[in-house]
Amino acid sequence: MMRYRFFLYLLVCSIVTACGEPAAEIPPDDLLDRDKFTDVMVDVQLIEGMKIHKLGPKREKSPDMEAMYANVFQKHAVDKESFEKTYNYYKARPDEMELIYEQVLDSLSKLDVEVKKIYNTPKNLRDSLNLDSIKNARQRFEKAVSD
Secondary structure (H helix, E strand, O other), X not given: OHHHHXXXXXXXXXXXXXXXXXXXXXXXXXXXXXXXXXXXXXHHXXXXXXHHHHHHHHHHHOHHXXXXXXXXXXXXXXXXXXXXXXXXXXXXXXXXXXXXXXXXXXXXXXXXXXXXXXXXXXXXXXXXXXXXXXXXXXXXXXXXXXX
């Protein structure tokens, strides 16, 4: 009977410890910070949109694409290898990548609203404050596209 209780105790302990939450995975040190990666992804999505919209079927052969990506990496002070390693890390973790893409889409939506304000505001309704905010939005948009 004593032996039976001992094995029952071991079985219960094994089940209880096996049902615990898995330990949180710590990302490697050489990955980009999540916020920085998200900022880079916003610019990458702008480039991808330009590829599809402006270049059509010739987009993969355009020599300008490499220069655009190089400008984005330089703007954010990251190298291509770090970006690709971080991208692959999050790609292997779809739940985390989905959260990042939600932030990217949110940033792109805000940028879209700012751009629409620039082009849809009648000139006679612009006051000095509105003109300054439009000018700032236009500069940020043009910089994002040109970088």
